[in-house]
Amino acid sequence: MMENPRILAEFPKDVIARAKAYKGMLSGGSVGAYTDSRGVPGVRDEVAEFITKRDQRSVSADDIYITNGASRAVCMTLTALLRSAQDGVLVPIPQYPLYSASIQLHNGTLLPYYLDEKDNWSFSLPAIERTIMKAIDAGMTVRAFVLINPGNPTGQCLTEAELVQLAKFCIKHRLVLMSDEVYQSNVYQDERPFIAMHKILNSLPMSLPSELELISFHSASKGNLGECGLRGGYMHTSNCAVNFKRDVYKLLSISLSPNVVGNIMVGLMVKPPVPGDESFALYDQENRAIGDSLRRRAHMITDAFNACEGMTCNFTEGAMYSFPQIRLPAAAIAEADKQNRALDTFYCFELLNATGISMVPGSGFGQEEGTFHIRTTILPQEDDLATMVATFKKFHASFMDKYRDSAPLSKM
Amino acid sequence: MMENPRILAEFPKDVIARAKAYKGMLSGGSVGAYTDSRGVPGVRDEVAEFITKRDQRSVSADDIYITNGASRAVCMTLTALLRSAQDGVLVPIPQYPLYSASIQLHNGTLLPYYLDEKDNWSFSLPAIERTIMKAIDAGMTVRAFVLINPGNPTGQCLTEAELVQLAKFCIKHRLVLMSDEVYQSNVYQDERPFIAMHKILNSLPMSLPSELELISFHSASKGNLGECGLRGGYMHTSNCAVNFKRDVYKLLSISLSPNVVGNIMVGLMVKPPVPGDESFALYDQENRAIGDSLRRRAHMITDAFNACEGMTCNFTEGAMYSFPQIRLPAAAIAEADKQNRALDTFYCFELLNATGISMVPGSGFGQEEGTFHIRTTILPQEDDLATMVATFKKFHASFMDKYRDSAPLSKM
Numbered sequence: 001m002m003e004n005p006r007i008l009a010e011f012p013k014d015v016i017a018r019a020k021a022y023k024g025m026l027s028g029g030s031v032g033a034y035t036d037s038r039g040v041p042g043v044r045d046e047v048a049e050f051i052t053k054r055d056q057r058s059v060s061a062d063d064i065y066i067t068n069g070a071s072r073a074v075c076m077t078l079t080a081l082l083r084s085a086q087d088g089v090l091v092p093i094p095q096y097p098l099y100s101a102s103i104q105l106h107n108g109t110l111l112p113y114y115l116d117e118k119d120n121w122s123f124s125l126p127a128i129e130r131t132i133m134k135a136i137d138a139g140m141t142v143r144a145f146v147l148i149n150p151g152n153p154t155g156q157c158l159t160e161a162e163l164v165q166l167a168k169f170c171i172k173h174r175l176v177l178m179s180d181e182v183y184q185s186n187v188y189q190d191e192r193p194f195i196a197m198h199k200i201l202n203s204l205p206m207s208l209p210s211e212l213e214l215i216s217f218h219s220a221s222k223g224n225l226g227e228c229g230l231r232g233g234y235m236h237t238s239n240c241a242v243n244f245k246r247d248v249y250k251l252l253s254i255s256l257s258p259n260v261v262g263n264i265m266v267g268l269m270v271k272p273p274v275p276g277d278e279s280f281a282l283y284d285q286e287n288r289a290i291g292d293s294l295r296r297r298a299h300m301i302t303d304a305f306n307a308c309e310g311m312t313c314n315f316t317e318g319a320m321y322s323f324p325q326i327r328l329p330a331a332a333i334a335e336a337d338k339q340n341r342a343l344d345t346f347y348c349f350e351l352l353n354a355t356g357i358s359m360v361p362g363s364g365f366g367q368e369e370g371t372f373h374i375r376t377t378i379l380p381q382e383d384d385l386a387t388m389v390a391t392f393k394k395f396h397a398s399f400m401d402k403y404r405d406s407a408p409l410s411k412m
Numbered sequence: 413m414m415e416n417p418r419i420l421a422e423f424p425k426d427v428i429a430r431a432k433a434y435k436g437m438l439s440g441g442s443v444g445a446y447t448d449s450r451g452v453p454g455v456r457d458e459v460a461e462f463i464t465k466r467d468q469r470s471v472s473a474d475d476i477y478i479t480n481g482a483s484r485a486v487c488m489t490l491t492a493l494l495r496s497a498q499d500g501v502l503v504p505i506p507q508y509p510l511y512s513a514s515i516q517l518h519n520g521t522l523l524p525y526y527l528d529e530k531d532n533w534s535f536s537l538p539a540i541e542r543t544i545m546k547a548i549d550a551g552m553t554v555r556a557f558v559l560i561n562p563g564n565p566t567g568q569c570l571t572e573a574e575l576v577q578l579a580k581f582c583i584k585h586r587l588v589l590m591s592d593e594v595y596q597s598n599v600y601q602d603e604r605p606f607i608a609m610h611k612i613l614n615s616l617p618m619s620l621p622s623e624l625e626l627i628s629f630h631s632a633s634k635g636n637l638g639e640c641g642l643r644g645g646y647m648h649t650s651n652c653a654v655n656f657k658r659d660v661y662k663l664l665s666i667s668l669s670p671n672v673v674g675n676i677m678v679g680l681m682v683k684p685p686v687p688g689d690e691s692f693a694l695y696d697q698e699n700r701a702i703g704d705s706l707r708r709r710a711h712m713i714t715d716a717f718n719a720c721e722g723m724t725c726n727f728t729e730g731a732m733y734s735f736p737q738i739r740l741p742a743a744a745i746a747e748a749d750k751q752n753r754a755l756d757t758f759y760c761f762e763l764l765n766a767t768g769i770s771m772v773p774g775s776g777f778g779q780e781e782g783t784f785h786i787r788t789t790i791l792p793q794e795d796d797l798a799t800m801v802a803t804f805k806k807f808h809a810s811f812m813d814k815y816r817d818s819a820p821l822s823k824m
Contacts, residue, residue: 001422010419032639068480068643071667079517101666105491227444229672231480254513255483259671260641 012278022264031264034257038249039066039234043267047234050270055199063237065248066263070182070219070233075102077178077215077235080247081143082108088135090128090145090175093366094323094373096152100366111135111142114368117325120314121156125169132173144176145169150183150194150318153365153375155298157192157317163200167212176213176240182233183319185223185291188298192317198238214238220265222320224290232262232269294320297378297385304389308396310409316378323362323375327409329400344372350399355391424690434676443676446669450661451478451646455679459646462682467611475649477660478675482594482631482645487514489590489627489647492659493555494520500547502540502557502587505778506735506785508564512778523547523554526780529737532726533568537581544585556588557581562595562606562730565777565787567710569604569729575612579624588625588652594645595731597635597703600710604729610650626650632677634732636702644674644681706732709790709797716801720808722821728790735774735787739821741812756784762811767803 001007002023008016025042027033038044044061051059067073075098081087082103088111091099095112103110113128115121132142147166150157158166170177179197187194198216201209216236221228237245252258272287273280298316305313305324313324328343336346344361351357362373380388413419414435420428437454439445450456456473463471479485487510493499494515500523503511507524515522525540527533544554559578562569570578582589591609599606610628613621628648633640649657664670684699685692710728717725717736725736740755748758756773764770774785792800 004422007419007422010413010416026641031641032637033641035641068671069667075666098666101662105663105666225444229438229443229445229447229669231669231671250513251517254487254510254517255481257641257643259480259643259674261673262671 014277014279031260037252040263043263046267046271055196066234066258068231068258070217071098073235076251078102078106082106085109086140088140088142121154146178148180152319153321153323155316155319164203167200171211179216182219182222187318188295189317220269224287227265230262230265232265309400320377323373325373329403329405331405332403355395426689426691443672449664452675455675458679458683467608478646480643480670482629483510485647488663490514490518494518497521498552500552500554533566558590560592564731565733565735567728567731576615579612583623591628594631594634599730600707601729625652632681636699639677642674642677644677721812732789735785737785741815741817743817744815767807
């Protein structure tokens with residue numbers, strides 16, 4: 001295609017220039033050849049430049065590893081970190097199941113830290129410290145702290161002050177901080193913009209920045225791009241041990257090379273068209289339209305859940321999910337028991353059977369004992385989401401009517 | 413592009429029809445969306461049709477898993493099979509290091525079976541049986557047998573009789589047979605064409621075909637396509653336990669989805685253009701030209717090594733490698749000892765420093781104690797390979813002259 005002027009004439013000039021630049025970075029000029037196990041060198045440079053600019057802090061491409069999606073990078077990091085069931089990893093509850101699955105797969109121990117739903121899914125460092133002490137008393141080594149910011153499935157965004165406290169906490173307890181930042185471009189309010197944990201290193205007192213062992217994850221599967229089928233993600237290590245980096249390289253080399261198209265998608269994500277480029281106007285228009293629409297959808301779904309009897313829902317400040325708590329009548333609890341199903345699972349099956357709408361029981365993500373949640377996404381197109389919301393509200397009202405009784409709802 | 417008639421006009425009609433068919437198989441018509449964790453359903457159908465036709469034996473798409481390259485499928489199979497260091501896997505020596513690395517990663521035990529270089533890299537079932545008995549006596553469970561056919565790095569191709577014997581052997585000892593067949597299209601002689609282990613099921617006596625737990629691997633990274641950067645491979649399970657298949661699905665779902673472009677490459681590999689298609693003539697011409705050239709290169713490099721003093725090399729019947737044995741003078745052995753390097757590693761460094769040619773010491777693949785090999789590929793373009801062979805021959809002659817002495821060469 002690059003040699004056919006009739007095809008070239010159909011594309012903006014900056015797009016062709018960019019494609020040529022990528023061809024120049026690839027072995028034989030082809031996406032069909034293996035690349036370095038850590039990713040295409042030129043794309044690793046682009047990622048390093050992106051982070052350097054975003055965080056005003058210099059980054060070396062040597063610390064960037066491009067993988068088949070960020071999930072692969074997370075799983076591999078846990079492969080390298082976990083030695084036995086005596087190694088613990090602090091994971092938020094509710095959590096994204098990638099973490100529980102990967103920790104179990106590597107025979108490690110998941111140490112839950114609960115997010116406080118009443119305080120906008122915040123975490124309590126004193127409570128986490130007690131968990132660490134208890135684990136140490138039991139002979140364990142606590143190796144790592146998983147932060148998901150913006151939260152998945154909980155959607156909260158952290159402030160600079162919270163991030164600074166957490167960084168100091170991880171340094172104090174010698175925890176590797178795994179910062180899952182794949183939703184960094186999915187933020188739907190302006191009070192708490194996304195701040196990368198790597199940027200927080202700038203805010204730490206002298207000597208401390210080099211003491212935080214930090215691994216940050218990002219992905220082309222989210223944001224306004226959402227190119228998840230191409231499997232492009234990266235991890236960025238800060239202050240990590242040479243041995244760790246050597247082991248990661250060795251682990252990556254078992255599968256020879258990440259997929260090259262995914263690498264290029266990562267490059268396009270971190271270095272999008274800029275003003276002056278022929279393709280900028282269209283890119284900017286599409287990017288804004290998707291972002292604005294997601295913001296409207298985040299409000300639409302939160303408002304809908306909060307308008308339902310027995311439901312309370314924190315606003316989706318970021319990410320792509322809504323995770324309302326649901327309190328149901330005693331008769332519904334009895335019926336779920338009769339069917340030998342958890343209450344949230346029972347509710348989701350009733351919803352699915354009545355409407356065709358699939359939501360996920362909160363138990364798949366973890367929730368405080370005795371509370372029940374459902375998880376859904378804000379991803380359906382706006383018209384579809386409006387229809388879904390109306391259908392859901394109607395279902396929920398009839399469900400509550402069906403099981404309504406004089407007893408109070410299940411506990412909050 | 414699919415909606416731009418000026419671009420469409422530049423492509424053969426069957427190519428456009430095929431692209432449209434793939435769009436129809438994908439969520440939202442896009443390679444940018446997740447697919448089923450086991451691969452794009454329509455591509456799994458194409459793979460099942462390919463195997464059914466190749467082996468004259470019916471295959472269900474339910475037994476096909478498309479992965480980010482075959483290496484991922486091999487590694488994941490070992491994740492599912494290996495429980496502890498008491499679980500052993502029989503692996504040929506020399507082997508492809510994916511196996512040793514993956515077995516070590518999962519804390520299993522590699523049980524080597526040596527290939528007989530003097531008998532065209534054949535294996536001996538009685539010797540393997542003794543290895544199994546010894547392992548059982550030591551309290552181990554031998555779980556699986558790894559077959560690489562055509563051999564990597566050894567290049568041998570197996571006969572139907574050998575494959576039937578091996579299938580019966582695996583049934584007798586209740587071994588899962590992992591059949592690495594990624595080089596099935598890379599065969600450079602006509603006496604022993606590639607036969608898939610799955611096809612051998614047709615040749616087993618009644619009742620036996622359903623008793624062989626077989627997992628076959630294939631890839632779009634090899635053959636005459638060599639599209640390794642796109643990371644498309646598949647595994648095909650025959651007679652595997654429901655639990656195993658459920659675990660594989662669960663393991664795959666941790667990373668959500670294989671990359672979709674790699675899936676489509678697998679589809680194009682198993683269902684290439686056929687006579688009557690507008691693109692067939694060009695495809696057929698390129699495919700034949702590459703295959704014929706690889707065959708010439710296999711001969712060129714084998715002949716070159718066999719013409720060198722102290723070197724013997726089995727013909728590369730298949731795959732993409734040459735693995736000659738090298739016997740060196742006592743003075744070279746002494747010099748390697750002095751440098752604290754294995755003899756083959758010493759030789760490879762000398763070669764690299766003198767010529768810039770990189771070959772890999774046989775110790776990276778395993779070799780019989782006291783023998784030394786070097787591994788190279790037949791992949792450089794024919795002109796480059798001819799230059800390389802000439803340069804190598806000159807280097808080897810001067811190396812032998814430099815270290816020549818009256819003692820005999822190192823043992824064969």
